Structures are given as C-alpha cells and as structure tokens.
Amino acid sequence: MEVTEAMKEHARLKLERIALDCPRILGAHLIMDIEKYRHRAEVVLQGPHLTITCSRETSDMYGSIDQVMHCVEGQLKRYKDRIQAHKPRHAREVRAPLGIMEVGEHASSSVIVRAETIAVKPMHLDEAILQMDLAQFNFLVFLDAVSGRRDLLIRLGEDVFGYHDWNKTKLKGTRLLARMKVFSSEGLEELGSHPRHLRDEKVSIDVLHPGEARERLVASGRNFMLFHNGESGESSILFELRRGGFGLIQASGEQTA
Numbered sequence: 001m002e003v004t005e006a007m008k009e010h011a012r013l014k015l016e017r018i019a020l021d022c023p024r025i026l027g028a029h030l031i032m033d034i035e036k037y038r039h040r041a042e043v044v045l046q047g048p049h050l051t052i053t054c055s056r057e058t059s060d061m062y063g064s065i066d067q068v069m070h071c072v073e074g075q076l077k078r079y080k081d082r083i084q085a086h087k088p089r090h091a092r093e094v095r096a097p098l099g100i101m102e103v104g105e106h107a108s109s110s111v112i113v114r115a116e117t118i119a120v121k122p123m124h125l126d127e128a129i130l131q132m133d134l135a136q137f138n139f140l141v142f143l144d145a146v147s148g149r150r151d152l153l154i155r156l157g158e159d160v161f162g163y164h165d166w167n168k169t170k171l172k173g174t175r176l177l178a179r180m181k182v183f184s185s186e187g188l189e190e191l192g193s194h195p196r197h198l199r200d201e202k203v204s205i206d207v208l209h210p211g212e213a214r215e216r217l218v219a220s221g222r223n224f225m226l227f228h229n230g231e232s233g234e235s236s237i238l239f240e241l242r243r244g245g246f247g248l249i250q251a252s253g254e255q256t257a
Helices: 005-021 061-085 125-132 210-220
Strands: 027-035 038-047 050-058 094-103 110-120 139-144 150-157 160-172 175-184 196-208 224-229 235-240 246-250
Touching: 005 027, 005 038, 005 061, 027 061, 038 061, 050 061, 110 139, 125 139, 125 150, 125 160, 139 235, 150 224, 160 196, 160 224, 196 210, 210 224, 210 235, 210 246
Parallel strands: 196 224
Antiparallel strands: 027 038, 038 050, 094 110, 094 246, 139 150, 150 160, 160 175, 175 196, 224 235, 235 246
C-alpha cells in the first residue's frame, strides 16, 4: 500500500487549521511512510524560538495523521501556556479604547468614526516577547504585570525587541524624546530564561496630526508607526486593521476593567 493523494489532502487540511491558530509558524514538514501494517506520520513545525517534532504510528494512516496532529496541538498549547503560567500578576486585564480613524481631505485632519475597545493584558516582559512570536503584528501593547502601567513592545529585527515605557518621555519642540530598552530573545523559550538586555537607545518621535501619521505610514510600507499625537498631546500607535482602515491607540487613554 502507498500513501495516497487523499491521505496527503487530509494531512494538509489539518496543518492549515494549526497554522491558523499559530500564524507565526515559519515552516511545516510532514513525513508519511507505510510498511505493511505500520503506518507512520511525522510532523516538524518551526517558528521563532520554537521547534516541534511529533511522530505517531498505527495500522491506519488516517489514524496516524490524526494522532500526530493532536500531539502537535498539545505541544503548541503547552508553549502558549508557558507565556501565562509561571509568574504572579498584580495587574488585571483592562479594556482600552481603540479609535477607528477616517482621514479627511487634508493631511492634518482626521475623524474618529467610531470607538471600540481592545483587551490589554498584564504580562511580564518575557511573556510579552513570547506572545509577539505567536502574533502577526510587530508590536504589542500590554500592562506591566506588577505596576499595571501601559507599555509598548516593538519588533526591531530577528530576535531583537524594543521596550518603550510610555510614561517616561519629554517633549522638545516638534519631537518627543524617549528611551527604549533593546532586548534579545534568543533562548527565551527555555523555562527559567529571561530576555537579554543589549543596550539602551535614545528615540526621537515626530509630533504629527493623525492624518499626517497615516500618510507616512502608507508611504513607509509598514503596518504600524509610533508618533506623538499633535491633537491629543499623547504618544500614540497608528496601525492598519486587518479588516481595512486604521486603528489608533493612545498611551494613557481611559481604560476599564
């Protein structure tokens, strides 16, 4: 008996479902082998700071595929649980306002057409970095798990992240001066490990109206930008929404439990 196209399709659909749950997976390798009554399926998944290998053998290839996928899902769940399980939190999850922005005819004008809320969760820094590795965006707004203040983490490159304390900034003319701590996440998937502090950097952030920020964001080809909102006087994140349009989150906007 040989591996059939129907078996391959069954495995492919299972892998696609797993990829939807964990979009940061970079690659998946599937091996199927049949030797008489031994039907073996093996899966290797690779992502940032993560490699998962599972193998199962039964007398039926469909059963082997189902079992190996169940094994992969279990390992992914344990990996995600590691983000939340190992440290106490004094802060509680809050709902923070998210403005959905519509830009006017002029760059300096913008209109918030409706307001929504997003969950901002309490995390320690290592948990926030691991959480970003399971997300599609390159930034994360979270609450410091101890102090409860709202913080920002951005991806600077492969295994390198910048940590902003939005509460420590200084406005100078048309620019906002801030400090950013730069961390490496190499080896962070190991229990008991911590992000390695590489350096501190001074950051200069432009003071812009939301409409101007939107124009710069579109021109840059990125999916988010940090700026100082000239209308509200607050540090803000402008980002593209997956469903289209733009979202605006401010550093100290009103939040509710």
